Amino acid sequence: MDFKMEVAGLLAKATELSLEDALNTVEIPGNKAMGDFAFPCFRLAKVFRKAPPMIAQEVAEKLDKPAFIENIQVVGAYINFFVKKGIYAQEILSKVLAEKENYGKSDIGAGKTVVIDYSSPNIAKPFHVGHLRSTVIGNAIYKIYEALGYNCEGVNHLGDWGTQFGKLIVAYHNWGSKEAVENQGIQELMRIYVKFHDEAEKNPALDDEARLWFVKMQEGDEEALTLWKWFYDISIKEFERVYKMLGVKFDAYTGESFYNDKMAPVVEELKAKNILKESEGAMIVDLEHKNMAPCLIIRKDGGTLYATRDITAALYRKKTYNFDKCIILTALDQNLHFAQWFEVIHLMGYDWYKDLIHVPFGLVSLDSGKLSTRHGNVILMEDLLNQAIGETKKIIEEKIHL
Structure with a gap:
């Protein structure tokens, strides 16, 4: 189920908007407390010649709440839709199980x-x-x-x-050996690198040499x-x-x-x-x-x-x-x-x-x-x-x- 499309279909029927216009108007709120989907009624003000909050209330009263919707709320000029979490989870998990590793993939970046x-x-x-x-x-x-x-x-x-x-070359010449580096690898390089800085604090000439x-x-x-x-x-x-x-x-x-x-x-x-x-x-x-x-x-x-x-x-x-x-x-x-x-x-x-x-x-x-x-x-x-x-x-x- 495409939940956004379903919500747009309900709104198109209640407002006489085209499905495409309704779909383009439906938003996903940034605040979860405002629902899973929201429909702002500002653009309908010129059509109905009413205040957007009044339009929102009237449109909401015309909506037949489908089985996948938990609640519909009107907040100001917005109609907020809350999807039933159990149905949503079932839809998503079914899709994940069906598509497996291809879930979420798309070709949006093809050629880029x-x-x-x-x-x-x-x-x-x-x-x-x-x-x-x-x-x-x-x-x-x-x-x-x-x-x-x-x-x-x-x-x-x-x-x-x-x-x-x-610094590392100076440290190797002074406190390292080929055998130690070959045996201990990067741990030995770290040891002599730390040693260099300890010694350089006492002998700044080492920095010049480095x-x-x-x-x-x-x-x-x-x-x-x-x-x-x-x-x-x-x-x-x-x-x-x-x-x-x-x-x-x-x-x-x-x-x-x-x-x-x-x-x-x-x-x-x-x-x-x-x-x-x-x-x-x-x-x-x-x-x-x-x-x-x-x-x-x-x-x-x-x-x-x-x-x-x-x-x-x-x-x-x-x-x-x-x-x-x-x-x-x-x-x-x-x-x-x-x-x-x-x-x-x-x-x-x-x-x-x-x-x-x-x-x-x-x-x-x-x-x-x-x-x-x-x-x-x-x-x-x-x-x-x-x-x-x-x-x-x-x-x-x-x-x-x-």
Whole structure:
């Protein structure tokens, strides 16, 4: 039974509206206390030359309450319909059982593409509970759009570039070994990464050394890039095991490093379009017209930033996938960052900036404070999943023996 269609049929008969007009007028109230369906009578005022509340009362008196309707109420100019929950549940469950995995699917997105950027953990750091929200929310959005007929492209924008890798190389040289990393994998990388930050508090020169190693990475130094690739491969192997436990998949692992050779043309385009301005030695895009702080594109030392890579990634994805929507999931505290570079895309003259969507979520914290890999203050995702699986098995076994 199409409940909305049935309600529209009742109203068409009582008001002499066409079925199509009645169907288009029936609403689903935002407040459940106002019923499952509502019919506003404002548009009938000109026809009946009466006040809408009076029309609502007269129309309601003409309605023959069908078996699937629990109650009909008039509230002001609205006629509210309450469906019997038992009948509604029976209809829905019967449809679910009949259609099974096809229930709720449609072809509304046929011929359209949506790119979904989710999870995005940092390489060489363990997958912890703080990454869970982006991963599962993103995967849910992927499945919803897929069920609606869209072509979905799930992208894992890995944090696989930056000074943290210089820190890790220094830590490996000082407190690590090939044997330990091969045996312990990402746990050993986390141990030496935490060790680095502990030691750097006592010896700030370690931070300078880490920056030098990152410069070597940028310049293509063979040793630096070999170590970086080794850490990368170890991390991907660890991540994929956790993703398998979660039932999550990706179509592409294109992290920050993927865009290293693609940013220069984007910076040149910004210059050519007179969008970039110099400010205290750095290059920025002025966003004062939007009452926002400027979007920093190039640092004083010539280095690029997150915004540079995100703008480059958006342009690459539009060219590669020709998306109708690009959805990016990150924490709520990055709202300004996304608002800034979305506006930069707008200023570049691309009308598809409207198709860029940031889906924010809250942060996970512990009783001991904010999650921090560098201080070792994390709950590993794999440990949490294994504990949850163990507790679930215990409950099932207890129920079986009742």
